[in-house]
Amino acid sequence: MDISVNRESLETMRVFDLATTPLRELNSALHAIAPGTNDTNFEVVNPRGSHAVAVGIDQPVTVEVRGSVGYYCAGMNDGGTVTVHGSAGPGVAENMMSGTVVIEGDASQYAGATGRGGLLVIKGNAASRCGISMKGIDIVVHGSIGHMSAFMGQSGHLVVLGDAGDALGDSLYEAKLFVRGEVKSLGADCIEKELRPEHLEKLAELLEKAGVTDVRPTEFKRYGSARKLYNFNIDNAEAY
């Protein structure tokens, strides 16, 4: 680990070079942060597609990852701000509790899976199952998302500036989906719904947080659950 000075904040920046430092050392250091300390800025260089980078953060640390990462980057993040200056493999920010994760490039499958809070911003595209089983997380994708996204989404918001693939929102519960482009097809029990003022307000808030300045909330369509599959009925069996 190297220690350098972050010129902007004049605070200590701890640099972990994953070409020479074991992953375990990075994550242990992130977990060892004492509440209230100022020593909260981390930089990760040479991630080279490593899995489980910056997982289990439970303090308001800032982590800049210079390069692309493998599976589960920022998994279970609780309060940290993690920026990946590259692309992310499957399951980025899975089960996030709170905080912010920004992917400057693209994200693979299951981005934000089961996330319970916080904000995940993907500046490129996201692959299939983006926001699968989401439970409160907010996800903003600047590009497009793949098939089966928001499958069984329970709560939270998925905002897509581009297009959505097949079976968007299949078996959806109460997650709210906003898509600006085309939706290839909707999944079981997912329907287009009215975009009401409270939704426009929420969209504006999320777009601002995600650094989107050139898109208006009125350009989106809203999708949600028809709630027909909430209690089992044999006559709905063909929907499954």
Place this chain on the structure above:
Amino acid sequence: MSYHNPYTPPRKSATFDDYTLAEIRRAAATGIYDIRGAGTKRKVPHFDDLLFLGASISRYPLEGYREKCDTTVVLGSRFAKKPITLKTPITIAGMSFGALSGNAKEALGRGATIAGTSTTTGDGGMTDEERGHSQTLVYQYLPSRYGMNPKDLRRADAIEVVVGQGAKPGGGGMLLGQKISDRVANMRNLPKGIDQRSACRHPDWTGPDDLEIKILELREITDWEKPIYVKVGGARPYYDTALAVKAGADVVVLDGMQGGTAATQDVFIENVGMPTLACIRPAVQALQDLGMHRKVQLIISGGVRSGADVAKALALGADAVAIGTAALVAIGDNDPHWEEEYQKLGTTAGAYDDWHEGKDPAGITTQDPELMKRLDPIAAGRRLANYLKVMTLEAQTIARACGKNHLHNLEPEDLVALTLEASAMAQVPLAGTSWIPGKGGF
């Protein structure tokens, strides 16, 4: 002399027996398949079909009540910084808060703690009561991820990645709306009163290579402290065990088809998966082939009821067992004390399995506040502790008779089978012969 046709009694079909006919009528009337709790009710080859040989001239026994027969088991010694040590190899299987009442979960924690063993969360997350009353608590990591959070991961003593369970290998679950109280709904991030599906696949990994990375993530989040179990249903025990080991598991939990569920289709419970007895030897073989027997521990569950069952599972190569249904019975499930109320529900004590409906007279598989009050968690915990201690003592009694000073020293050579099926599955000789079907060329 006149001839009269002799009376021929009506003959019912063996194929279309009374139960089958009733099921056809029930399906036709209701338009829904039967959903129920518990494991398979059909008779399958089981531990009852095995016997211990005991000591003889060539094997000498240990003195009961005098010579020590150790029952300690260490789980998670492969990678975890903090493996867990249990006084008895009988653990409590995963059962969810939601499926079970808070009092029932507390009772399980209390009983397990008194007996020096572990209990396990379920699909619905960890409650403070459960954590508080369980000295050693295993936290299940399930496809639904209901209630999953890093704080609870860190306050668990071990983590169990659930791939499947014996009652329904390949199946998810459904907690029906009537059991979704405010608290259950809140823990699962869903509205009250709606059916809550538990997915059959994990949302963010598929296959053994992904599982290896998922386990890495869980280890990194918990700083490599916690033992990580992988639980599979009894379907392809050789390969599932081998793949779990390859993925980095510290412990493999293997659940046969007698293992219970809170709510699953009867057709699934009765027709998918293999009996527990058929699962053990292939799993042990996989561990032996990889040089990992006793290094990666094997926990067997599904129909374990007595110390004899425990001893047989261990003799076949398991390191520990888990009990679910038997633990519920010990704390009061299906007790004849409530027979009048079971009758009102159209069943009888010993057969009640509509655990998903939330009307359990014993106050165990319910979220109804009035019914829940019927279960005193302190008294019920004591009953469970008694039962666990009796089972442990029974297993020790058998082990001593076989000359073993640790339950883990029991071995297949100590066993014979009563039936061809059990002989083939357990790979021990048919009693009175040296023959094991499939071995020795025929």
